[in-house]
Amino acid sequence: MLTCGIVGLPGAGKSTLFNLLTGAEGGVGYGAKKEARTQVASVPDPRIDYFVQMFKPKKVSPAQIQFTDLPGPESGRGRQFLDQVRPCDALILVLRAFAGPLGENNPVGELNQLGGELVLADWELAEKRLERLAASKKKTEDKNQEPALKKLTAALEEGKPAKTVELTEDEAKALEGLELLSAKPTVVVANLAEDLFGKSYSAQTELQEFCGNSRWPLVEICAQLELEIASLPQEERGPFLAEIGIAQPGIDLVAQAAYRSLDLISYFTVGEDEVKAWTIRRGTTAQDAAGKIHSDIARGFIRAEVYHYDDLREHKSIANLRQAGLFRLEGKEYIVRDGDVMNFRFNV
Ligand SMILES: Nc1nc2c(ncn2[C@@H]2O[C@H](COP(=O)(O)OP(=O)(O)OP(=O)(O)O)[C@@H](O)[C@H]2O)c(=O)[nH]1
Ligand SMILES: [Mg+2]
Structure with missing residues (x-):
């Protein structure tokens, strides 16, 4: 969630x-x-309201x-x-x-101040980590941590938010646990x-x-x-x-x-039992979207039946959608769109 x-x-x-x-x-x-x-x-979500009125599900x-x-x-x-x-x-x-x-x-002043607080809070955290790193005798820590923290604190010190700091993939990974506010x-x-x-x-x-x-x-x-x-x-x-x-x-x-x-979108599963919205990141494949529901469905994925909310609104019924060729079968690699209605065929 x-x-x-x-x-x-x-x-x-x-x-x-x-x-x-x-x-x-x-x-x-x-x-x-x-x-x-x-x-x-x-x-x-007005789309949920529409599905509910159409399918009269037991659960929403x-x-x-x-x-x-x-x-x-x-x-x-x-x-x-x-x-x-x-x-x-x-x-x-x-x-x-x-x-x-x-x-x-003074909303602009508040925004400036809040932005500054987030940067300062991150700076305090990063500094503490650096100190702890320097004090620890163990050399087992991720070797990317120190350079990443140094880069980070240098930017934060200048008032730049963490999201503007350019890090290598390894450095970014080393900082993940910090949950930086300004990022x-x-x-x-x-x-x-x-x-x-x-x-x-x-x-x-x-x-x-x-x-x-x-x-x-x-x-x-x-x-x-x-x-x-x-x-x-x-x-x-x-x-x-x-x-x-x-x-x-x-x-x-x-x-x-x-x-x-956050680049999140919703797809829907609909029917008389339940109408449900599923939250996924934009760019998620049909197979990964299926995995949101259950890992078995992703594993045994065969095909997805797909149509779009906008098309349903326009054509009024699933029968009409089929006739118009808008009720499709898609494979694993299909990129799910915001507003897609999905039904997964799978076999485990
Ligand atoms: N006129 C007006 N008053 C508002 C509005 N929003 C909140 N208030 C009033 O402003 C006062 C503070 O609102 P809160 O929502 O408690 O503010 P807060 O940010 O939670 O405050 P703290 O938790 O003390 O930081 C209350 O008396 C609200 O009724 C608004 O949109 N217009
Ligand atoms: Mg409050």
């Missing part, structure tokens, strides 16, 4: 976003919470993402919290772009004031530029407002969202951005 750590300065709206993403309650309010929270959320299994909400960095203790998101696959940086009790906001796929969430949503705001161009340069997807949401709307009865939510101009709920945007930053 994809895991995301929510990081941000005090009062940026991390806990509000966490509640919005996961349906959790409480823990909101500047400094309200001293402990990290972790919870799993289902990823909303959307993709899931696990989110961790960190307390805001408190002075002197900040980077220690960051260790809790080291194992995460991706980071979500929340920026305060609303005024509120903390006064004027992680990162999504930036600008948490906007209600009246700014859908409009241009003063920091927007700079934020877009910063994120573009770092290749971090930028998501603009209004977490508090969306959370309030989420507490309304289902049938009232749509009109509200439409009125404000929120075309897609925040969780969709954040989930999609996280998927994009």
Whole structure:
């Protein structure tokens, strides 16, 4: 399962976003919470909704993402919290772009500061490793570790994130265990004031530029407002969202951005028993995708029956797809596409 750590300065709206993403309650309010929270959320996907309406399955299994909400960095203790998101696959940086009790906001400044914190946290870790390496008498350690760590600390010292450091394959391997924060796929969430949503705001161009340069997807949401709307009865939510101009709920945007930053896609298995989304990396072959379900299916792989969600929507039924030649048989090496519906034929 994809895991995301929510990081941000005090009062940026991390806990509000966490509640919005996961349906959790409480823990909101500047400094309200001293402990990290972790919870799993289902990823909303209109394609799943469509399959469900068509197949009326007994069970529905959307993709899931696990989110961790960190307390805001408190002075002197900040980077220690960051260790809790080291194992995460991706980071979500929340920026305060609303005024509120903390006064004027400066999302670009926050982004700079957060980026700096990640680099500094990595530098501290790398330095500690180097010291330990120097102290250890054993020469059994991976010989690539020292040169890799030296390269890394030199870059971090200049404020460069770990992902910009050019390493050989062996060096990269030697550093894998560090779980470097400044090398992680990162999504930036600008948490906007209600009246700014859908409009241009003063920091927007700079934020877009910063994120573009770092290749971090930028998501603009209004977490508090969306959370309030989420507490309304289902049938009232749509009109509200439409009125404000929120075309897609925040969780969709954040989930999609996280998927994009990690190069993840979904394929589906469908039927009357279960409709299920499977998360794979872009470029995965049919055989490896089958292995996600069960290693036996990968081992005994014969062929995959494949059609695409878009084609099903267009042609309305599987019979029509067959007629149009869009229901195919593919071999092991077929590269699975986002939105493919797969049924594996196998023999063990
Ligand atoms: N106006 C406005 N207020 C918000 C928004 N998001 C959060 N808030 C408010 O800002 C305050 C802090 O929100 P939290 O979600 O607790 O912020 P946090 O980043 O978790 O704070 P710490 O955990 O203390 O660092 C709360 O009073 C929220 O109601 C928003 O989009 N707009
Ligand atoms: Mg919080």
